[in-house]
Each structure stands twice: as structure tokens, then as C-alpha cells.
Amino acid sequence: MIADRFLTEPQMEDLLFAYGINWPSYALPMERLAECFGVQLTRSYSRPTVRGGASLGFRSVARPDAVHMLIELKRLGLPIEPRSLVTALVDHVADARTLSASELSAYWYRSQRDKWPPRTIGSEGRTNRSNAIRETHRTATGYTVEFWRDADRIPREMTVRAPRYRRPRRQIDATCPECAFEYTQGDPDSSAAHRREHRVRMSVLAPRANRRIQAVCEPDTGRVRVTARSPVWLHREMYERARAFKREFRYDFVKWGSGRRDDDPMVQGFLFVTPDDRFTGACAFRWRDFSTDAPARWGLQWIWISPAFRRQELSIITGLGFGPSLAISWSRHRLRPPWTLFSVLMGMRDY
Secondary structure (H helix, E strand, C coil): CCCCCEEEHHHHHHHHHHCCCCCCCCCCCHHHHHHHCCCCCEEEECCCCCCCCCCCEEEEEEHHHHHHHHHHHHHCCCCCCCHHHHHHHHHHCCCCCCCCHHHHHHHCHHHHCCCCCCEEEECCCCCCCCCCEEEEEECCCCCEEEEEECCCCCEEEEEEECCCCCCCCCCEEEECCCCCCEEEECCHHHHHHHHHHHHHHHHHHCCCCCCCHHHHCCCCCCEEEECCCCCHHHHHHHHHHHHHHHHHHCCCCCCCCCCCCCCCCCEEEEEEECCCCCEEEEEEEEEECCCCCCCCEEEEEEEEECHHHCCCCCCHHHHCCCCCCCCEECCCCEECCCCCHHHHHHCCCCC
């Protein structure tokens, strides 16, 4: 029955009965029950035997909505376990890129089961608890049910608390003082995203010694050249520093191919290395072939230095071992004559 796309009202009552719930439809129609859980009944039709033939229509509940109603009934403390139906529905939408509210409820069921926040239902209007009678019960499944009755002992409000519910931490928007990542404290997903990104950003902002640098660093230069054919780990180092450049100067895109490779054959990247084998920054050049009469030449696309290595009262490249012929003004982002940065980095012998 649940394999159908729709369940008629009698079929829905049979499904509840199969879970041990003898639903009094004469007192509370199925349509009213569905509305309590945000579900709207629709009309389903039998498939005509021939094209253009007659078809019968029935007031029905869509299958995802039926599973959602079972989940909501369990949230109210009823002794049902719709896990098999939930699993079947989740498998059915496993490849879907978008989900309905009912399908999302099923998707979250396994992680939120018995952890839902308190659910309160009641009659119209706010219950005057000063004159109400409070009763508390615990169901066989561990749910705590709190009733509020009026002076005539008529139930006016009911609150159900799940046995494994824990009050969530207060959520506060925060910015990490070290990596500048914006996240929400108290939100597990946001905090996990911050932890992942924090490790990546701090590896660039506060670089550590890397034993692999000695094998790729050009002797007596303090630099590592990165081309399209370089190892993937060097492209990853370039990419993370290009990301840092994008974040700091608010560019629209990262000026390096990807974390796996920049496949431009006319790109030259350089990672700056300290004597203790740490990457402290990077820069990238690309070959510029102008359509005008201007001659083609290498152009500096971007340069980024870790903040801890800036403003040390010496030129950046000179301090990193590139020789005294070059100086860079970090505040103005320009190269000073008599040499171009690329000519110094390339040694004027390969190009």
C-alpha cells in the first residue's frame, strides 16, 4: 500500500491501524489531522484503461506526506516506528537534487529521531495557565507529555518532549580572530565548516616548515617555480595563496586554476621560501600577447605575502633571498626599476 504514490483516506486509516492506532475518523477527519501537520490532501486518479477514457478521483495523501504524518505522530509520543517506510522514501529520493518539506523530514529522521524539540498543540487562543490544571505523564517510549486542563478538566494544551532532546546552544554570529572566517557559534554544521577552513587558512597565514621544500627549491634562490607540469601539492600551495589574495583584496575569482592544477602552459608561479623551509608567499605571471603594437611580455598577475612577513623594514624579495637588485612597495603594489620581478626570478637565462 505504501508503495503507491498516493494513499486514499481509507488506506491512510488502514496504515495507522497497522501501527496500532485506531484512528477515530468520525471525531477528527483525516483532512483535519493532515492540516495539523501542514499536509494538504490532494486528489489522485486511477490510470484510464485507454487514452481519453474515464478515471476515478479520490481524496488522497501523497506518499512523502503520509510518511511525514507518521513521523509527526511519533513526535507526539505515539508508540510507532516508521523507520522502514522512512528508509524506503529516502532511498527513492537518493539522487534528487531538491526535496519537499516532507521528504526533508524523512531525510533528517535518522539523525533527529527522539531528539526533536518540544512540540506544543492546543485549542485556539492562549491557555490561561494561572487557572489551569497541569498533569504530566511519561509514555512507554520515554516521551514526556504535559497536559493543561481548564476548570472543567477539558484539555486545552499539550506539550510533548522527546527523551533525548537537549536544549541547543545559543547561536551567535562570530568571526575567527585568527583566520577571519565568519561562522555561527552553536551551529554544529557552521562550526565544523570553520574547523575545516581554519586549518587550511592557518597553513597559509602561519606557515610551518615543510620537509618536501628542500627537494623542489632551486639552490640559493629562496624560491620554488610552479608550472603546469609541477606536482599537484605545489599547485595546491599556489591555489591556497591565491585564495588568500582573493579574500584580502576582495576579487571575484581565484587567480589560479584550481587546487589540483593550473593547466595554462604559459603560467609561471613562484613560492617564496625562507631559510627554515617555510612558504611565506607566492606570485604568478602569465604571458601577455597584446592585440596592439605593444610587444608580448610576461605580466605579474598577483603577489601575496603572509602578514607575519610584511613590513619588516626590508624589501620583501630581498629579505627572502632574491638579491639586492629588486625592491617591492607593498603599500603601492608596484615594481621599482631597474629590474622587473620576472626577470630576476627567471635569472634572465631561460627566457
